[in-house]
Amino acid sequence: MARVTLIDVARHCGVSRATVSLVLNDSPLVAATTRDRVRQAMTELGYVYNRAAASLRTQHSDAIGVVLTNITNPYFAEFAAGLQDTLTSSGTVPLLAVSGEDRELQHRLMKSLVERNVDGIVLVPAHGTAPEDLPDLLGTPVVLLARRLDGMDVDYVGAQNRDGGYAAAEHLCTHGCRRISFIGGYSDASARDERVGGVEEFLNERGFTLDSDRSVVCEPARPQARDAAMGLLAEDPDVDGIVCFSDVVAFGVLDAIADMGRSVGSDVRVIGFDDVHEAGLNRPSLSSVAVPARETGRRAGQLVLERASGSTEPTVREEFATKLEPRETCGCPRPVLR
Numbered sequence: 367m368a369r370v371t372l373i374d375v376a377r378h379c380g381v382s383r384a385t386v387s388l389v390l391n392d393s394p395l396v397a398a399t400t401r402d403r404v405r406q407a408m409t410e411l412g413y414v415y416n417r418a419a420a421s422l423r424t425q426h427s428d429a430i431g432v433v434l435t436n437i438t439n440p441y442f443a444e445f446a447a448g449l450q451d452t453l454t455s456s457g458t459v460p461l462l463a464v465s466g467e468d469r470e471l472q473h474r475l476m477k478s479l480v481e482r483n484v485d486g487i488v489l490v491p492a493h494g495t496a497p498e499d500l501p502d503l504l505g506t507p508v509v510l511l512a513r514r515l516d517g518m519d520v521d522y523v524g525a526q527n528r529d530g531g532y533a534a535a536e537h538l539c540t541h542g543c544r545r546i547s548f549i550g551g552y553s554d555a556s557a558r559d560e561r562v563g564g565v566e567e568f569l570n571e572r573g574f575t576l577d578s579d580r581s582v583v584c585e586p587a588r589p590q591a592r593d594a595a596m597g598l599l600a601e602d603p604d605v606d607g608i609v610c611f612s613d614v615v616a617f618g619v620l621d622a623i624a625d626m627g628r629s630v631g632s633d634v635r636v637i638g639f640d641d642v643h644e645a646g647l648n649r650p651s652l653s654s655v656a657v658p659a660r661e662t663g664r665r666a667g668q669l670v671l672e673r674a675s676g677s678t679e680p681t682v683r684e685e686f687a688t689k690l691e692p693r694e695t696c697g698c699p700r701p702v703l704r
């Protein structure tokens with residue numbers, strides 16, 4: 367079946383194509399009776415607005431590309447939900463793509479989005495990404511989310527990761543931990559650098575150090591985190607506190623502690639990062655540094671819309687405050703769920 371056009375609607379109503387176009391744009395120049403007749407005709411004929419054609423005319427697609435590394439992790443899903451909150455409320459459509467930490471796939475996805483004339487792109491860079499890995503953006507504004515890219519002067523929205531790492535180490539110390547470790551994250555990830563940096567800062571202030579063998583790099587996934595924790599605790603059984611790169615990593619660490627027959631919250635105290643919904647529901651409940659992912663996603667959406675509208679304000683570097691949520695895995699009581 368051929369697509370219904372504005373000309374078809376105009377003929378059906380006995381008006382000009384220009385009049386139908388004015389109705390589409392909610393122009394006050396069209397009489398109410400004519401406007402109602404045109405809209406009724408669109409319904410009867412099954413007219414669908416051709417946004418691609420409109421994009422060619424206006425050079426705006428009313429679409430924003432969103433390239434995430436992962437959507438199975440609830441942390442990234444919250445980013446996506448926050449972005450969608452902002453974009454859809456402005457009449458903009460998010461076009462979601464997932465790189466899976468694959469830089470080549472990320473390049474192809476971003477190139478495809480630019481070719482589709484998106485008004486902007488929000489990007490969580492894949493592991494190991496450098497600015498030269500990205501395609502020619504042809505002036506398309508980009509906002510980085512959660513991970514920084516050195517050498518790229520674009521807006522960035524993330525969390526106060528260093529403060530969160532500091533708070534986690536400080537809290538473990540109040541429980542008597544004296545041999546604190548850090549597990550998880552890629553070695554070149556900005557978020558890991560910041561989180562482990564906060565732990566190191568606290569320990570250094572207290573005359574302790576975070577030796578390289580107690581700062582364990584691993585893919586931020588549960589099985590890999592379990593293996594990393596098993597290795598750490600086997601080689602250094604005196605480790606009594608672990609700050610984890612993320613809650614997903616923390617769940618793997620809890621698996622390792624249980625598999626080794628040790629007690630979490632007493633033998634080894636654990637704090638995760640991100641405070642995903644499952645953290646509070648887990649048994650034992652997972653202590654975690656809460657990151658306002660949904661709010662961060664909303665702010666990234668605001669920034670990319672502002673840039674798409676032509677904003678030339680100075681580059682934004684915005685970090686949202688983190689908050690420690692103590693629970694059973696650090697030795698605190700299980701909070702009452704409401």
